């Protein structure tokens with residue numbers, strides 16, 4: 001693989017094209033809902049972005065209200081995920097030695113998988129936070145904590161939790177874990193229906209594809225059957241993921257868990273979809289650079305290979321940043337505009353992806369903690385870079401609008 005790092009890795013941000021010129025790569029936010037309001041201007045993308053942002057936020061607000069009413073009236077048939085304001089809060093649960101601490105250490109504290117071999121057992125609730133683009137908060141519940149007891153202060157633990165991640169060790173005897181999982185899931189569904197319940201079927205490394213598939217299906221089936229017996233015929237909205245700290249699967253699963261908690265997700269996805277169709281991007285990911293969690297991607301099918309390449313590229317970016325230093329952040333929690341940065345300009349780079357050089361990875365730093373990584377498709381060659389940069393800068397502006405509010 002040949003890296004095309006040039007002097008432009010830290011080049012100044014591209015100048016937007018003059019608004020009077022028609023730009024074939026410009027984001028055009030055509031929508032059936034707002035077609036009439038957009039038809040008057042075909043080139044004013046920043047204004048269209050404002051409109052889109054507002055429109056999406058209104059939609060989000062309405063659907064959040066609807067979901068709220070729905071979940072209070074009918075606990076077992078919740079459909080939408082509980083997106084809430086504030087930081088995503090994750091609670092790790094599961095049997096002893098299932099890998100709860102390891103997942104947190106690898107993702108949030110950047111331990112290498114081998115360093116997790118001899119972690120001390122967790123005996124008390126250990127909250128941890130990671131400051132990145134968003135502040136991730138996680139905690140691990142010791143296996144034997146009697147949280148269902150009536151005198152236990154459950155609200156202190158569960159009231160602010162966004163998602164519970166049940167870690168199930170696939171390489172161990174897992175029937176007891178399933179029993180505990182069901183107990184916990186029923187308790188959560190009945191007492192805290194707005195918490196997302198996620199199951200990591202963990203330690204998939206070193207197992208045959210056939211065994212992984214059979215075990216995954218077996219666990220899902222058992223959980224669905226047991227929950228149906230407890231009156232949750234729809235499976236309680238529980239999601240299952242195969243994970244291992246030795247590959248990218250744990251990052252991908254964690255990304256999906258986090259995304260469900262982000263109120264800005266629909267807006268980000270919509271913006272990425274528009275960018276992809278305007279710039280012929282095969283796949284676009286918005287990565288939280290430090291944690292390698294992607295906060296959003298476009299609607300095109302996700303291939304693990306694309307994700308792996310983009311994720312590895314984020315590693316490269318982090319390594320380069322470690323060498324040259326991280327730039328300071330403007331204001332807490334708010335995206336910093338290129339012009340308002342105290343020092344330097346956003347980093348950007350290209351890297352060839354296949355031998356022909358037609359497919360390449362485009363990386364653009366949105367701010368110090370957020371990166372846009374795109375797999376560029378055929379027809380979006382590197383010589384159209386200025387136009388692509390221009391569209392990405394529009395996306396950048398729109399993202400700032402989304403996260404300011």
Ligand SMILES: Nc1nc2c(ncn2[C@@H]2O[C@H](COP(=O)(O)OP(=O)(O)OP(=O)(O)O)[C@@H](O)[C@H]2O)c(=O)[nH]1
Pocket residue numbers: 094095096097098099100101102103113116117118119120121122123142143202203204205243244245246
């Ligand atoms: N093969 C494999 N081993 C893993 C994986 N994740 C964790 N482990 C190992 O599993 C063992 C237990 O991991 P921990 O993270 O300490 O498990 P825990 O659930 O936090 O354990 P307690 O705190 O005692 O409840 C360690 O030796 C890890 O290296 C994985 O994905 N694959």
